[in-house]
Structures are given as C-alpha cells and as structure tokens.
Amino acid sequence: MNRDLTIGDPGKVIWRFCMPLFASVIFQQLYNIADSLVAGKFVGESALAAVGNSYEITLVFIAFAFGVNIGCSVIVSRFFGSKDYEKMKTSVYTTLISGGILCLVLMAFGLGFGEKLLHMINTPQEIMSDSKLYLDIYVFGLPFMFFYNIATGIFSALGDSKTPFIFLAVSSVANVLMDILFVAAFDMGVAGVAWATFICQGISAILSIIVVFLRLIHIKTEGKVKIFSWDILWKITVIAVPSILQQSFISVGNIIIQGVINSFGTAVMAGFSAGVKLNSLVTTSFTTFANGVSNFTSQNIGAQKYKRVSEGYKAGLKLVIMLCIPIIILYFLFGKYLIYLFMDSVTGDAMETGIIFLRILSPFYFVVSIKLVTDGVLRGAGEMIRFMIATFADLSLRVIISLILVNYLEVLGIFMAWPIGWTISTIMSYLFYRMDKWNTKTEKLQ
Numbered sequence: 001m002n003r004d005l006t007i008g009d010p011g012k013v014i015w016r017f018c019m020p021l022f023a024s025v026i027f028q029q030l031y032n033i034a035d036s037l038v039a040g041k042f043v044g045e046s047a048l049a050a051v052g053n054s055y056e057i058t059l060v061f062i063a064f065a066f067g068v069n070i071g072c073s074v075i076v077s078r079f080f081g082s083k084d085y086e087k088m089k090t091s092v093y094t095t096l097i098s099g100g101i102l103c104l105v106l107m108a109f110g111l112g113f114g115e116k117l118l119h120m121i122n123t124p125q126e127i128m129s130d131s132k133l134y135l136d137i138y139v140f141g142l143p144f145m146f147f148y149n150i151a152t153g154i155f156s157a158l159g160d161s162k163t164p165f166i167f168l169a170v171s172s173v174a175n176v177l178m179d180i181l182f183v184a185a186f187d188m189g190v191a192g193v194a195w196a197t198f199i200c201q202g203i204s205a206i207l208s209i210i211v212v213f214l215r216l217i218h219i220k221t222e223g224k225v226k227i228f229s230w231d232i233l234w235k236i237t238v239i240a241v242p243s244i245l246q247q248s249f250i251s252v253g254n255i256i257i258q259g260v261i262n263s264f265g266t267a268v269m270a271g272f273s274a275g276v277k278l279n280s281l282v283t284t285s286f287t288t289f290a291n292g293v294s295n296f297t298s299q300n301i302g303a304q305k306y307k308r309v310s311e312g313y314k315a316g317l318k319l320v321i322m323l324c325i326p327i328i329i330l331y332f333l334f335g336k337y338l339i340y341l342f343m344d345s346v347t348g349d350a351m352e353t354g355i356i357f358l359r360i361l362s363p364f365y366f367v368v369s370i371k372l373v374t375d376g377v378l379r380g381a382g383e384m385i386r387f388m389i390a391t392f393a394d395l396s397l398r399v400i401i402s403l404i405l406v407n408y409l410e411v412l413g414i415f416m417a418w419p420i421g422w423t424i425s426t427i428m429s430y431l432f433y434r435m436d437k438w439n440t441k442t443e444k445l446q
Contacts, residue, residue, distance in 0.1 A: 005017060005077075005081070005159050005295065005296045005299040005300065006081055006299050006300050006302075006303040006305050006308065010296075010308050010311040010312040010315050011311070011312075011315035011318075013296065013312070014292070014293070014296060014312050014315040014316050014319065015315070015319060017159065017161050017292050017295070017296065018161065018289050018292035018293065018296075018316070018319065019161075019319075020161035020162045020164070020165040054118070054131045054132075054134045054135040054138065055273070055276075055277070057114070057117050057118070057121075057135060057255065058135065058138050059254060060248055060252070060255075061106055061110065061138075061139070061142055061145070062145070063244055063248040064102060064106060064146075064244050064248070065103075065142075065145055065146045065149040065150075066149065066243060066244070067240040067241065067242075067243040067244030067245075068095060068098075068099045068102065068146070068149065068150060068153070068236075068240055068244075069149040069150060069152060069153035069291075070153065070239060070240060070243040070291060070294065070379065071095070071153075071236040071237065071238075071239040071240025071241075071243065072091065072092070072095040072099075072150055072153045072154060072157070072236055072240075073153035073154070073156050073157045073291065073294065073295055073298075074157075074239045074294055074295070074298045074379065074380060074382075075091050075157075075232065075235050075236050075239060075298075076088055076091045076092060076095075076153070076154055076157035076158070077156070077157035077158075077159075077295045077298040077299045077302070078298045078299070078301070078302040079091060079302065080157055080158055080159075080299060080302070081298065081299035081300065081301070081302030081303045082302040082303060085219050085220070085221045086221045086222075086223050086224075086225050086226075087229075087232065088219075089216055089219070089221060089225045090225055090226045090227070090228070090229050090232055091229075091232050091235075091236065092154055092212070092216065093225075093226075093227040093228060094227075094228050094229050094232050094233050094236065095150055095153075095154075095236060096147070096150060097227070097228055098233055098236075099146055099147070099150050100143070100146070100147075102146075103142055103143050103146040103147075106139075106142060107139055107140070107142050107143075110135070110136075110138075110139035110142070111136065111139055114132060114135045114136060114139065115132055117255075118131050118132060118135070120255075120259070121255055121258050121259040121262060122259045122262040122263060123262060124262065124265075124266060124269075126266070127266065130189070130190040133190055133191055133194070134190050134191075134193070134194045137191065137194035137195060137198055138194060138197070138198075140198065141197065141198040141201055141202065143205070144198070144201040144202040144204070144205040144206075145201055145205070147205045147208070147209055148167075148201060148204055148205035148208050151164075151205070151208035151209055151211070151212050152164040152208070154212050154215075155208075155212070155215075156291060156292060156295050157295055157298075158215065159295070159299070160215075161292065163208075163211060164208070167204050167207060167208055168204070170204075171200045171201070171203060171204040172200075174200050174203075175196055175197060175200040178196035178199065178200060179192065179193050179196045179197075181196075182195060182196050238382075238384065239379065239382070239384065242379075242384040242385075242387060242388045243379065245388065253395045253398055253399045254276075256399055256402075256403075257398075257399065257402050257414060257417075258272075260402065260403070260406055260414060261411070261414065264410070264411060265349075267348060267349035267350045267353070268349055268350070268353050268411060270342075270343075270350040270353075271339070271349065271350035271351060271352065271353025271354040271355075271357070272353055272354070272357065272411075273342075274339050274341075274342035274343070274350070274354040275339065275353065275354040275355075275357030275358055276357070277342075278331065278335075278338055278339075278354075278358060279357070279358070279361055282327055282331075282365055283368060283372075286320060286323075286365075286368065286369045286372045286373070287372050289316070289319075289320060289323075289372070289373070289376075290316075290372040290373050290375060290376030290379075291376060292376070293312065293313065293316045293373055293376035293377055293380065294376045294377070294379045294380035295380065296308075296309075296312045296316075296380065297309050297312065297313075297376070297377050297379075297380025297381055298380040298381075300312070301380070301381060301382075309377065309380075309381070312377075313373065313374070313377050313433070316373045316376070316377075317370060317373055320369040320370070320372075320373055321366060321369065321370075323369070324365045324366050324369050327362070327365060328362050328363060328365050328366070331358045331359075331361075331362035331365075332358065332359055332362045332363060335354070335355050335358035335359060335362070336351070336355050338358070339351055339354035339355055339358070342354070353411060356411075356412065356415065357415050360412075360415045360416060360418070360419065361415065361418050361419065363419075364418070364419040364422050364423070367419070367422045367423050367426050368422045368426070370426055370430070371390070371394075371422060371425055371426035371429050371430075374426070374429040374430055374432075374433050375387055375390065375391070375429055377433060378390075378429065378432060378433060383432065386429075386432035386435075387429075387432075389428065389432070390425045390428040390429040390432060391425065393421070393424060393425045393428055394421040394422060394424070394425035395421070396421075397417070397420060397421040397424060397425070398417045398418060398420070398421035399417075400417075401413075401416070401417035401420055401421070402414045402417040405417065
C-alpha cells in the first residue's frame with residue numbers, strides 16, 4: 001500500500017513507516033549471519049573465518065546496490081510527494097535499466113579480480129579456496145541483490161515499508177532452513193551456505209520486481225511515460241554516487257582493517273567475523289531506518305512542507321535512542337552468548353575476541369544512531385557534500401587510528417577506532433544539519 005508521508009503527525013508517521021524498515025533489515029542481515037552461524041557451528045572455525053573474510057569484499061558490491069537504492073528512493077519519493085507521477089514512473093524505469101548495466105559491470109569485476117582482492121587482504125592459504133568459492137557464488141547472485149534493493153527503494157519512496165518486510169521475513173527464515181539443509185544434511189560446506197543465500201535472494205528479488213510493476217500499473221498517469229531519461233538519471237546519480245562512495249569507502253576501510261586482523265591468525269579472524277556480523281546487524285538496521293527518514297524528508301521537501309522535516313528528525317532521534325537501550329544491554333552484558341552462536345566452543349581466542357569487540361563498540365550505539373538519522377535528513381534534503389564530508393571523517397579516522405593503535409594495543413587498538421570515528425563524525429553531521437538553509441524556508445500555503 002502506498003502512503004503519503006506529507007500528512008499526519010510526523011512522530012506517528014515516522015514510527016509507522018520506519019519500524020517495518022528497521023525490522024526488514026534485521027531479517028536481511030540474517031542472510032549473512034545465518035551463513036556465518038551455520039558455517040561456524042556445522043563446518044568449523046576455518047569455515048566461519050572464510051565466510052567472514054569474503055563478507056568484507058561483498059560489502060563493496062552491497063555499497064553499489066545500496067547507493068542505487070537510495071538514489072532511486074529519494075528521487076521517486078520527491079516526485080511522489082509533488083504528485084508528478086509521470087516522472088516518478090520514468091525514475092523507476094531509468095533506475096532498473098541503469099542499475100542492471102551497473103550490475104553486469106560489477107559481476108565482471110568480481111569474477112575477474114575476486115582472488116586478487118582476497119590476496120590483497122592477506123587471506124590465509126588454509127581458507128583461500130573456501131573464501132574464493134563463497135565469493136564467486138555471491139557474485140553470480142548480484143543481479144538478485146541489486147534488483148531486490150531497487151525494489152525496496154521504490155516501495156519506501158511510495159511510503160510502503162511493510163511489503164519489503166514481508167518478503168524479507170519469509171526469505172530470511174527460508175535461508176536459515178536451507179543453510180542447515182545444505183550444510184548439515186547434504187554436507188556442502190561453505191558452498192552450501194552460499195547457494196542457500198543465492199536461491200532465497202533470487203526468489204525474493206523476482207517477486208519484489210513483479211509487485212513493483214503491479215503497483216505502478218495502479219498509479220494512473222495522463223501523458224505518455226518515458227522509459228528512460230538522462231536528466232532523471234543525473235538526478236539519481238547525484239544522490240546515488242555519494243551514497244555509493246560512502247559505503248564503498250567504508251567497505252574499503254573495513255577491508256584494510258580486515259587485512260590487519262588477518263595477520264593475527266584464524267582464531268582472531270573467526271571472533272572478529274562473528275563480532276562484525278553482530279555489529280553490522282545494528283548499524284545496518286539504523287542505516288535503513290535513516291533511509292526511511294530520507295524518504296520522509298524528500299517527500300515533504302517535494303511538497304514544500306519544510307517544518308515537517310525538522311519535526312520528523314526529532315521524532316526519528318527519539319525513536320532510535322529508545323531502540324538503542326535494549327540493544328546495548330543485550331550486546332554488552334550478554335554478548336558472550338551471542339558470539340557463542342557462531343562458535344563450537346565457549347573458550348579460546350575466537351570467543352574472547354568477539355566479546356571484547358562488542359563490549360567496546362556497543363555503548364557507542366547511541367552515538368552512531370544519532371549520526372545515521374542526521375545523515376538521513378541531509379541525504380533526503382540533497383545536502384550530499386556535507387553528508388560526504390562527515391562520512392569520510394568517520395572512515396578516515398577509523399582506518400588511521402586502527403593502523404596507529406594496533407602497533408601499541410594490538411587488536412584492542414583496532415576496536416577502539418570505531419567509537420572515536422563515530423563520535424567526531426556525529427558532531428560534524430549535527431553541525432551540518434543545523435547549518436542547512438532549507439530549515440528556514442517558508443512553508444507552502446495549504
């Protein structure tokens with residue numbers, strides 16, 4: 001169901017729209033978490049290390065899909081908010097065409113240079129074959145991941161956050177069951193968890209695209225709708241490229257950090273992999289929540305209802321802070337039990353590494369959640385330069401501090417870089433939000 005985000009109490013609208021998005025991405029993260037969990041439990045520590053090692057490279061591909069999702073979502077929601085349905089549909093078709101071409105380029109890159117990337121991050125020889133196998137299967141499934149992300153961006157732009165949740169909930173549960181079936185019953189090892197993800201994402205992507213077209217058919221337009229527009233592609237690109245660069249540079253930074261982690265051996269790699277998956281579950285969930293704030297911002301700017309933007313921002317902050325409280329308690333006090341889900345032993349370097357990672361990062365989830373919601377408003381308002389500056393500050397500091405502190409504190413120094421980067425970039429994002437000129441624009445007369 002399509003929903004107009006320009007009417008109704010902003011707090012209630014944000015809650016009803018963003019909470020299904022938040023829940024959706026938790027299910028989406030279950031894909032990767034299930035892969036690591038099943039690999040660690042049913043195959044062993046080396047398999048967990050191999051999946052986690054490849055995961056950092058797959059994040060680069062995810063960054064492109066995420067950027068296309070955001071670019072499409074912001075522009076489609078802008079036209080939806082202004083009731084320009086012809087351009088809204090053209091935006092959808094333009095994204096599908098250009099996104100498909102980009103996906104093919106990335107597949108060629110992944111298949112051609114995947115092994116070189118694994119060597120670049122110092123992948124231990126004993127897990128190289130499994131890492132390469134997992135990565136290759138993942139790359140073959142890129143079209144499914146790409147088009148599913150585009151579909152979710154379109155749903156969000158139309159104010160529908162429930163449909164993506166339904167698709168993800170079903171496919172994520174199916175993925176867990178298929179992981180166990182392929183690995184425990186069919187003894188397929190790392191290939192089993194990769195193929196399970198491939199199949200489930202494929203089904204989810206195909207169904208999502210079908211529903212998108214059915215939804216568009218019911219939106220009536222008067223004139224002829226163009227299937228491609230260079231002008232709209234440029235508008236999408238202006239939003240998408242900074243988001244792609246943001247996620248790509250974060251992924252590159254994570255790859256650099258992964259390379260340093262790999263020098264500490266397979267056990268530490270396994271513990272770090274488990275900790276990173278659990279951390280990504282939280283940060284990606286808040287990022288998706290922030291995407292909902294971007295849609296809210298974009299629709300209301302399209303309708304020239306600028307006061308609602310700041311009201312929605314305040315409501316978003318209250319909501320994420322409330323969500324942080326149980327997550328921090330869970331990760332800080334009971335992180336051991338969460339890490340154990342990935343392990344076959346309650347002791348050892350792998351378990352200790354994962355626990356320490358969560359205890360250092362989790363208290364700062366308040367900070368990063370505020371940053372992500374603030375970035376969501378900046379992105380929805382089209383303030384991409386400021387958005388990028390704050391993002392690069394986070395990444396640069398995290399990588400530089402990691403490379404410096406690892407010489408003195410070893411793995412602990414790497415983990416400490418996260419909170420420092422989050423804190424400084426959050427301050428920058430908030431200051432940029434306060435500087436935005438659209439905050440002072442006059443409301444459209446109703």
